[in-house]
Amino acid sequence: MNIANVIVDVPAASINQTFDYRVPDKFKDIATIGMRVIVPFGPRKVMGFIVGATENSSYNSLKSIIDVLDLHPVLTKELLDLGKWLANQTVSLQITALQVMLPQVLKATYKKEIVLNTEALLSKELEALFAGRDSIAYEEFTASTLKYGVLSKAVKDGDVSIEYLVKSRITKKFRTMLKPAKQLHELEEQLLDLPKNAKKQRQLVNHFLENPNPIEKQKLLKKVQTTANTVNILKEKGLIESYQTELFRNPYENHLFSQTTDLPLTDQQAAAIKPMKEAIAENEHHVFLLHGITGSGKTEIYLQVIQDVIHKGKEAIVLVPEISLTPQMVKRFKGRFGSNVAVMHSGLSAGEKYDEWRRIQRKEVQVVVGARSAIFAPFEQIGVIIIDEEHETSYKQEDQPRYHARDVAIYRGETHQCPVILGSATPTLESYARAMKGVYKLATLDKRTNNKMLPPVEIVDMRDELHAGNRTMFSRKLKEEIQQCIQKGEQIVLLLNRRGYSTFVMCRDCGHVNECPHCDIALTYHKKSSQLKCHYCSYEEKVPVHCPECGSDTIRYFGTGTQRVEEALTQLIPEARVIRMDVDTTRRKGAHEKLLNQFANKEADILLGTQMIAKGLDFENVTLVGVLTADSMLHLPDFRSSEKTFQILTQVSGRAGRHELTGKVIVQTYTPDHYSIELASKYDFMTFYKQEMQMRRTFQYPPYYFLALITISHPNQVKVVQTTQRFVQMLNKLVKDETIILGPTPSAIPRIKDRYRYQCMIKYRNEPELRGYLAKILDQFSADIRKEDILITIDMQPYHLM
Numbered sequence: 001m002n003i004a005n006v007i008v009d010v011p012a013a014s015i016n017q018t019f020d021y022r023v024p025d026k027f028k029d030i031a032t033i034g035m036r037v038i039v040p041f042g043p044r045k046v047m048g049f050i051v052g053a054t055e056n057s058s059y060n061s062l063k064s065i066i067d068v069l070d071l072h073p074v075l076t077k078e079l080l081d082l083g084k085w086l087a088n089q090t091v092s093l094q095i096t097a098l099q100v101m102l103p104q105v106l107k108a109t110y111k112k113e114i115v116l117n118t119e120a121l122l123s124k125e126l127e128a129l130f131a132g133r134d135s136i137a138y139e140e141f142t143a144s145t146l147k148y149g150v151l152s153k154a155v156k157d158g159d160v161s162i163e164y165l166v167k168s169r170i171t172k173k174f175r176t177m178l179k180p181a182k183q184l185h186e187l188e189e190q191l192l193d194l195p196k197n198a199k200k201q202r203q204l205v206n207h208f209l210e211n212p213n214p215i216e217k218q219k220l221l222k223k224v225q226t227t228a229n230t231v232n233i234l235k236e237k238g239l240i241e242s243y244q245t246e247l248f249r250n251p252y253e254n255h256l257f258s259q260t261t262d263l264p265l266t267d268q269q270a271a272a273i274k275p276m277k278e279a280i281a282e283n284e285h286h287v288f289l290l291h292g293i294t295g296s297g298k299t300e301i302y303l304q305v306i307q308d309v310i311h312k313g314k315e316a317i318v319l320v321p322e323i324s325l326t327p328q329m330v331k332r333f334k335g336r337f338g339s340n341v342a343v344m345h346s347g348l349s350a351g352e353k354y355d356e357w358r359r360i361q362r363k364e365v366q367v368v369v370g371a372r373s374a375i376f377a378p379f380e381q382i383g384v385i386i387i388d389e390e391h392e393t394s395y396k397q398e399d400q401p402r403y404h405a406r407d408v409a410i411y412r413g414e415t416h417q418c419p420v421i422l423g424s425a426t427p428t429l430e431s432y433a434r435a436m437k438g439v440y441k442l443a444t445l446d447k448r449t450n451n452k453m454l455p456p457v458e459i460v461d462m463r464d465e466l467h468a469g470n471r472t473m474f475s476r477k478l479k480e481e482i483q484q485c486i487q488k489g490e491q492i493v494l495l496l497n498r499r500g501y502s503t504f505v506m507c508r509d510c511g512h513v514n515e516c517p518h519c520d521i522a523l524t525y526h527k528k529s530s531q532l533k534c535h536y537c538s539y540e541e542k543v544p545v546h547c548p549e550c551g552s553d554t555i556r557y558f559g560t561g562t563q564r565v566e567e568a569l570t571q572l573i574p575e576a577r578v579i580r581m582d583v584d585t586t587r588r589k590g591a592h593e594k595l596l597n598q599f600a601n602k603e604a605d606i607l608l609g610t611q612m613i614a615k616g617l618d619f620e621n622v623t624l625v626g627v628l629t630a631d632s633m634l635h636l637p638d639f640r641s642s643e644k645t646f647q648i649l650t651q652v653s654g655r656a657g658r659h660e661l662t663g664k665v666i667v668q669t670y671t672p673d674h675y676s677i678e679l680a681s682k683y684d685f686m687t688f689y690k691q692e693m694q695m696r697r698t699f700q701y702p703p704y705y706f707l708a709l710i711t712i713s714h715p716n717q718v719k720v721v722q723t724t725q726r727f728v729q730m731l732n733k734l735v736k737d738e739t740i741i742l743g744p745t746p747s748a749i750p751r752i753k754d755r756y757r758y759q760c761m762i763k764y765r766n767e768p769e770l771r772g773y774l775a776k777i778l779d780q781f782s783a784d785i786r787k788e789d790i791l792i793t794i795d796m797q798p799y800h801l802m
């Protein structure tokens with residue numbers, strides 16, 4: 001390659017283009033499309049991607065590439081094309097679109113080293129460079145006179161590999177291992193010399209006599225019921241020795257997954273899977289919408305479809321929402337396909353994620369199960385893409401590039417000519433409408449595989465409770481059912497249906513609410529530290545004793561945080577053992593899994609939590625599901641609030657009575673007549689769909705209209721209003737007459753981190769050039785963006801309207 005076309009990492013709208021760089025001789029043989037490079041840009045050195053190559057350039061004074069960061073392309077040709085499309089679709093920079101496809105480790109310039117693999121046969125020159133060492137810093141290679149070709153050949157032959165040193169605390173976890181320091185017969189002799197009363201020391205030595213394999217120190221201490229001191233004594237006596245091993249390089253290494261095989265399908269499953277298997281056999285791209293109630297066997301269909309794909313020698317991408325990437329879910333895929341599966345989710349450290357990604361890149365696996373970003377898995381022969389719980393909003397990225405994984409899936413599905421399967425018990429209106437129009441192929445499963453009925457749902461009107469003098473957040477009915485359930489030794493899932501599951505403080509006298517001085521939003525009360533914190537910036541203050549407005553001392557906290565519900569619950573039913581699951585209790589790595597395990601082991605009667613408990617959990621002993629405030633989401637300023645309410649009520653109801661025991665659901669609400677609550681209680685998706693579609697048509701929302709949301713922010717309010725007005729005026733001149741532009745209006749949260757926020761909403765039906773218009777307008781604002789600290793975000797098909 002003589003001249004490389006490079007996309008550079010420079011954040012400005014006007015430079016969404018490639019730049020030409022000369023490839024110096026030493027990189028000529030190795031520089032390849034899809035590799036990352038360091039190039040000069042003005043006075044700076046920046047990262048970039050080689051996206052093309054040419055022999056001649058029309059510019060005559062070209063600068064040269066400074067460094068090539070990869071020996072093997074990190075992006076395939078397909079992903080480079082995808083990046084271009086993605087940037088276009090989301091009106092963002094190509095560099096951002098390319099970076100979002102890569103694991104964290106490859107985004108920053110991490111320190112690299114070259115590691116010798118076992119049984120490597122090195123060339124003389126490399127042998128000399130390693131000089132007997134197992135690994136060397138990458139810089140040693142670049143400083144040497146060796147050609148890059150020598151190294152890339154050694155990498156290809158599997159003699160060395162390039163490793164990234166991830167400087168994050170999490171990946172550097174080690175555990176201490178113990179093993180015998182002597183031959184077993186020597187150990188046996190020394191055992192006799194140990195003092196008679198040194199019982200624990202004897203037990204420890206005996207353990208190794210029975211089982212001389214290395215064992216984790218903590219495990220052994222637990223087994224023998226002793227302290228580190230015993231180990232130290234034995235170490236001093238020279239009987240055992242300790243060493244460190246790295247922890248969790250393979251996050252699932254220690255899990256044993258019992259092998260499962262295909263189940264004979266039910267008639268409904270068989271009918272649903274048939275056209276999918278045909279599409280795979282014929283290499284045809286179709287989008288299937290698999291609408292199946294909870295427990296109807298959707299996952300079994302995914303597994304058998306993937307089996308076909310593996311047989312063809314192709315690859316499968318499975319997306320599941322972050323919060324349902326529970327060990328239960330992973331187990332089902334690992335159980336069927338074993339080590340042929342890579343798993344990607346945010347619980348992994350940067351190093352672990354990179355390792356899983358590399359297994360995909362090296363074609364060591366044929367299946368990836370992961371959250372949103374797994375849609376960019378660098379497979380080259382995709383045979384199927386599956387999106388489970390397709391209605392989940394976490395598939396939309398709320399940051400640049402604001403893409404929806406479903407759109408990317410369909411785009412890749414077209415490229416690879418393979419089917420895309422969207423599965424859900426409560427599909428989005430957008431997807432279901434497409435299925436009704438025949439754009440997607442619909443498959444329906446309306447029976448559970450065990451033919452169990454869905455649990456009956458009872459609605460409790462909380463206004464009646466209030467009239468009857470019950471001021472707690474638990475209806476008499478729910479209380480009674482919980483107690484009965486506990487008596488029978490069965491378990492309960494309680495859902496607090498709230499997005500802003502926070503508490504705030506308010507003065508009872510004057511109604512004053514403490515707000516963040518930098519963001520126009522109520523501060524959240526943290527009981528443990530007795531602090532008020534802002535969840536949008538890091539501001540915090542002590543809870544005031546007196547109201548800053550009127551001086552009264554009647555400051556109380558309000559809202560129903562999970563913590564508060566937990567307190568009320570244990571007051572009301574003292575015998576209940578409660579596990580609380582919310583953002584606070586699951587922040588630490590592994591905490592989520594631990595709490596669920598405790599609940600599965602019946603160490604608690606009640607699992608209390610927010611949305612995160614509504615999905616994917618399958619506990620056979622759960623017979624009661626309670627929803628505390630079904631309507632709390634209905635009043636959010638969001639046209640999807642009915643749909644979201646319907647979805648979550650349906651999801652959480654599916655948690656009860658999945659196995660032998662029959663289940664029951666109790667839904668508490670102040671608006672029992674609302675159609676989303678009423679229809680969810682009857683599991684009536686069709687009627688809900690029809691009714692909601694009418695609302696959407698009347699109020700001109702998706703799927704009848706497309707949306708685009710422009711948000712503009714700046715520290716000066718006047719400046720924001722003016723800029724937003726200018727934006728709207730420019731846009732108005734370009735779009736069609738029937739396209740609706742609402743705004744400028746203040747955003748639902750009008751100020752965050754001292755920046756005022758205004759927005760405009762575009763509603764359109766047919767505006768093929770809209771993305772181009774927006775990019776053009778952005779370009780005209782680029783000077784303001786750079787000089788005046790104006791921030792403009794464009795969100796095509798937004799989910800968060802705040």
Ligand code: ADP
Binds near residue numbers: 269293294295450
């Ligand atoms: P969904 O994903 O629709 O909630 P699952 O695939 O989890 O449903 O299936 C629910 C339960 O039924 C699981 O325990 C699964 O093992 C079982 N199952 C699925 N398909 C069959 C089948 N054909 N025969 C027997 N059991 C099945």
Ligand code: ZN
Binds near residue numbers: 512547550
């Ligand atoms: Zn007051």
Ligand code: ZN
Binds near residue numbers: 517518535753
């Ligand atoms: Zn704030």
